[in-house]
Amino acid sequence: AQTVTQSQPEMSVQEAETVTLSCTYDTSENNYYLFWYKQPPSRQMILVIRQEAYKQQNATENRFSVNFQKAAKSFSLKISDSQLGDTAMYFCAFMKKRGSQGNLIFGKGTKLSVKP
Amino acid sequence: DTAVSQTPKYLVTQMGNDKSIKCEQNLGHDTMYWYKQDSKKFLKIMFSYNNKELIINETVPNRFSPKSPDKAHLNLHINSLELGDSAVYFCASGRHESYGYTFGSGTRLTVV
Numbered sequence: 001a002q003t004v005t006q007s008q009p010e011m012s013v014q015e016a017e018t019v020t021l022s023c024t025y026d027t028s029e030n031n032y033y034l035f036w037y038k039q040p041p042s043r044q045m046i047l048v049i050r051q052e053a054y055k056q057q058n059a060t061e062n063r064f065s066v067n068f069q070k071a072a073k074s075f076s077l078k079i080s081d082s083q084l085g086d087t088a089m090y091f092c093a094f095m096k097k098r099g100s101q102g103n104l105i106f107g108k109g110t111k112l113s114v115k116p
Numbered sequence: 117d118t119a120v121s122q123t124p125k126y127l128v129t130q131m132g133n134d135k136s137i138k139c140e141q142n143l144g145h146d147t148m149y150w151y152k153q154d155s156k157k158f159l160k161i162m163f164s165y166n167n168k169e170l171i172i173n174e175t176v177p178n179r180f181s182p183k184s185p186d187k188a189h190l191n192l193h194i195n196s197l198e199l200g201d202s203a204v205y206f207c208a209s210g211r212h213e214s215y216g217y218t219f220g221s222g223t224r225l226t227v228v
Binding site: 033042091109 | 216218
């Protein structure tokens, strides 16, 4: 069974600085997808960034980028130029490549606070 | 237009009652899901439907019954509510696994 581990329950960062959130996962699959979701206090789940395991290039979305290390089964999220609106729970998630019936498996989340 | 909409957003009810949560998506996705987020924020899948057919049915009490009248709707009915059912329930839909899911805004269920 696949598992996703986020080892940092809480983190904080000063506005405009950079922060990295850690995620590791365990799987015997070779093809899969990885995601980071953001859940602000509004409760909405928002997709931040996604990575396909067969692509070696790290995904980037504006201030958000990932460091994907397939051999180490590591998928960290870097937030540059942190903004107050980045304050949220961040969830790392894994999905097998198996048609459209995939089960998105989440880590327990990291609560990020951006301080002014 | 809201892509995945759930109603109600908040639901407070007494133990033993029966309640339903409705979910609709206008994205044309074939697959819909119900997730439960507990008090520690952990998200776990409950059910998955693909084109009205049940695909995933995790270990969930049979008091929980999903119903999908068509591929744009997936409702969740809960019988004989218990205190431990208090949680946030999220509906989601997906087209292909590479895109992840689109989530609704969640329903906070409180059983008193």
